[in-house]
Amino acid sequence: MKKIVTWLLTASIVLGCSKLEIVRVDASIASVSPDAAVPGSTIVISGSNFTENTVVTFGTQKAEIVGVTGDRLEVLAPNPLEEGDLELNVSSRGVPAITNFEVLPFFVEKTPHPDGAINGTGFVLNGEIYFGTGRIGNGNITSTFYKYSAGSDTWTELVSNNTIPARAGAFGFEAGGKGYVLGGSSGTDFWEYDPVTNNWTQKKDYPNSSLLFPVILTLGSDVYLCTGFQNFISREVWRYSITNDDWMQMNDFGGVKRGAAVGFVIDDVGYAGQGYDFDTNTRLNDFWSYNQSSDSWDQVGAPVPSANMEGGIGFSLNGNGYIGLGRNGNTGIKDFWKYNPSQDNWDLLTEFVGSATLAAQVFVVGKRAYIINGSSFNNSEDFVELWEFTPETF
Incomplete structure (x- = not known):
């Protein structure tokens, strides 16, 4: 019993002394193709620092990500979307990358x-x-x-x-x-x-x-x-x-x-x-x-x-x-x-x-x-x- 208590105490000290480090990842956007589309279209975003945790939004609406590598995202533009210009936002646990996107009429x-x-x-x-x-x-x-x-x-x-x-x-x-x-x-x-x-x-x-x-x-x-x-x-x-x-x-x-x-x-x-x-x-x-x-x-x-x-x-x-x-x-x-x-x-x-x-x-x-x-x-x-x-x- 004494041995078990000692181990728990040691583990507690180690955990208490450990440092939780949060790594910031800043995504970047090199290109968006196409950069103007009707809602529901497949959009390819090229850039860097894309991960499985990356979030893409068109204006305030979150997009579905259908494919991701470190330098490429394939997403479906939300449907519906209001026609006109809006911000396309890509975030990977850091400063988001932002570019313009045009929503075309059907x-x-x-x-x-x-x-x-x-x-x-x-x-x-x-x-x-x-x-x-x-x-x-x-x-x-x-x-x-x-x-x-x-x-x-x-x-x-x-x-x-x-x-x-x-x-x-x-x-x-x-x-x-x-x-x-x-x-x-x-x-x-x-x-x-x-x-x-x-x-x-x-x-x-x-x-x-x-x-x-x-x-x-x-x-x-x-x-x-x-x-x-x-x-x-x-x-x-x-x-x-x-x-x-x-x-x-x-x-x-x-x-x-x-x-x-x-x-x-x-x-x-x-x-x-x-x-x-x-x-x-x-x-x-x-x-x-x-x-x-x-x-x-x-x-x-x-x-x-x-x-x-x-x-x-x-x-x-x-x-x-x-x-x-x-x-x-x-x-x-x-x-x-x-x-x-x-x-x-x-x-x-x-x-x-x-x-x-x-x-x-x-x-x-x-x-x-x-x-x-x-x-x-x-x-x-x-x-x-x-x-x-x-x-x-x-």
Whole structure:
């Protein structure tokens, strides 16, 4: 017992004589890339004296650090953040390093379409948006196309060697460097535009009845038209081969029949979901992925945690999928959701700054999406607008 007491006393003396030394570590910032971005973007900070205890704040909001070495930090800018300039602060148990950072807006309004065509369609070729057909202000339908250059924010009328029949409610897509327009109020006729020859060429008609509100998935040299309305609400999937100019019916869509759904393609995998079953008056909230090689559908594990959407828009960018707008019954939707395929989950990204919009058109050019026209959720008002949407700065 005496021996134990002596040891404890000795330990106490040693501890009492020890000195607690706190080492100050002053972080430094050499560069920030990018130094201006929308909320939620990945930001790389280069500098020195970064540790696992380093804290990064944008203004007063703490950022999530996803990677750290002594001279490099990878962080996610908080979302939401107020637009404008703020201080980016990096602290590693010492004097913090501070630099300026600019928070960019998700949405910027651009020059609207000259004719104000509603229910038009188009495609992207060589970094320009080709948008045409639709219903113009006097109620007439048109066959005119315009080209939009995002760099100069200008529209130019397309003067092609020939034209396609006027229509509204058609749908378009790009494949193999050419643009395609199918159906709408004109029926099942199918047209190809070649920017090299500046000619429209009629291709083999869609073999079923007139199709409205499908999801379009372009996978390599094949285009898949999924679900939609063709004198009935459909689960059908039709493949068009650009190479062979022929149509083939594939296995049905994995979910229930629907129209006005949304979709996108990520890494050669097609995704489709949401929409409206007109027969049962049901708005849907499931999402499915399509495997081209096996011609099969699998339900995506995470349903979209939002109001069920019809008539929205979908697109992919930088390995993620995005959906937004549309309506749920008598309620317009302004939310935009981001889908991460590696995590199989949805995150609320932001809210549209314009009006809740039904049946808009969306086109991806470079690192941005462009949202064109549309109508109010109850079809009482047409919106002749063009919005540039940057879901992530990279």
